[in-house]
Amino acid sequence: MTGYEFEATLYAWDARTDTWIFADLPFDIADEIEDAQTGPRRGFGAVKVEVAIGATTWRTSIFPSKERRTFVLPVKRAVLKAESLEPGATASLRLTPLS
Numbered sequence: 463m464t465g466y467e468f469e470a471t472l473y474a475w476d477a478r479t480d481t482w483i484f485a486d487l488p489f490d491i492a493d494e495i496e497d498a499q500t501g502p503r504r505g506f507g508a509v510k511v512e513v514a515i516g517a518t519t520w521r522t523s524i525f526p527s528k529e530r531r532t533f534v535l536p537v538k539r540a541v542l543k544a545e546s547l548e549p550g551a552t553a554s555l556r557l558t559p560l561s
Contacts, residue, residue, distance in 0.1 A: 465558035466491045472537060474549045483542060483549055484534045487524065487557070492532040495524070495559055509533070510560040515553050516545040521560070 470485035487495070495509060508523035518541045524533040535557070537547075547553055 465556060466494075467554070467556050469552050469554050470535075471552050472542070472547060472549050483537045483539070485537055485553060485555065486527075486530055487533040487535060489532055491557075495533065496526075498559065511535070512558045512560060514556040515541055515547070518544045524557075 466487075468488050468491060470487070472483055472485055475482035475484055499509065507526045510521065510523050512519065512521050513535065514520075515537070520538060520541060522536055522538075524535050526532075527534045535555070537553075542548060545553070
């Protein structure tokens, strides 16, 4: 599967603003990833991905959000710190779905 590059605004999760930071995938990228999924899905409809922001790369999962109508990407606090980012910042992301 192909990789994607996009910019997204980082935001704190409404229910736990002290712990979880997310970025929304653009609708067109979310649609492509959704269409490419085959076989049984992981819990909550998650898709495993590798993500990079700046010099920091990590593996995580993206999750479908009915409320936001796209996949949401959790961004670790360690990544925010390493890349000098905080909620409200716009980040340049590289995301590759994993099989």
